[in-house]
Amino acid sequence: MAKTKISTVQLQLILISMALTTATATATTHLQFYMHDIVTTTADSPATGVRVARGTTPLPGDPGTPARFGDMHVIDDPLTEGPDAASPAVGRAQGFYPFADQQELAAIFSLNIVFTAGKHNGSYLVVNGKDAFFDEVRELAVIGGAGRFRGATGYGLLTTHYFNSTTKNAVVKIDMYLKLFQGSCQFTCESNFVLGTCAALTHMDMKSLEIYQ
Secondary structure, rough: OOOOOHHHHHHHHHHHHHHHHOOOEEEEEEEEEEEOEEEEOOOOOOOOOEEEEOOOOEEEOOOOOOOOOOEEEEEEEEEEEEOOOOOOEEEEEEEEEEOOOOOOOEEEOOOOOOOOHHOOOOEEEEEEEEOOOOOOOOOEEHHHHHHEHOOOEEEEEEEEEEEEOOOOOOOOOEEEEEEEEEEOOOOOOOOOOOOOEEEHHOOOOOOHHHEOO
């Protein structure tokens, strides 16, 4: 039986194919926590949401002092395991939201969900989407992440647990449904002919990749 050694480019293509098979393996996970958006300072908590720009036209359906089209808020809201502010801390929701719909009370949320406790400590998710406040359930897209959530995709469902129409303070339940890549391969550019090779396989014995025919 004759044997022929494969070329370097062929070897790299084989390694890439193997790496892509590994890298596309995914796992799903569900996280649930509560976001405390404090617009008006209380005896228990300072404000965690601040309006940094004032819009023009009052939006329909907002009781009390109405929000305006173009209002911009910046938040650093605490996240907890349960709806009570005294329940164990999970992390922070840090980002901003402008009111960008002239027809209803709706904002565009752009947030980093930063975890500060437990096995996800130091990791974060990037979330973006429309939050129509009067909808019973609102859906935001997970568009990425870092740390344990690198490459994450999925969505978050927001449900208002508590809202005070006078102070505008709210507690929102957030359910995150995530797809996480489980591949361990790291790609590096090593050739002008191909995109890269999988670092996890670089020490493979080249003789084991000879083709017998």
